[in-house]
Amino acid sequence: MPKLKTKSGAKKRFKLTGTGKVIYAQRGKRHGMIKRTNKQIRNLRGTNVMFKSDGDNVKKFFLPNA
Template identity: 40%
Template sequence: MPKLKTRKAAAKRFRATGSGKIMRRKAFKSHLLEHKSADRKRNLGKMALVDERDADNVRGMLPYL
């Protein structure tokens, strides 16, 4: 059986927690930050969990996660 390939684009965007859940970064923190409040920007910097409905899709892209 050949080795499975990892989707490198997904590998750069997701990582697993110790319990096996998948973490992601939040959107809307790359530019146009001047009018966003400090609270909002601080919250956007935190990691978020991938929704359980999307987790299987991400796991398919990351077979060794």
């Protein structure tokens, strides 16, 4: 059997906590900051914890070795 490879896009987007939850950066801050209000930009700082069911799918399909 071949080894399962981690999706390289998922490597850059997701991280696992010590308890196995998936952390992701909030969307909408890559470009186009001029359009956004200061409040939007401020509220998009930091990271979020993914819902359990979505996080399980990410771990199963995209981060099999994590």
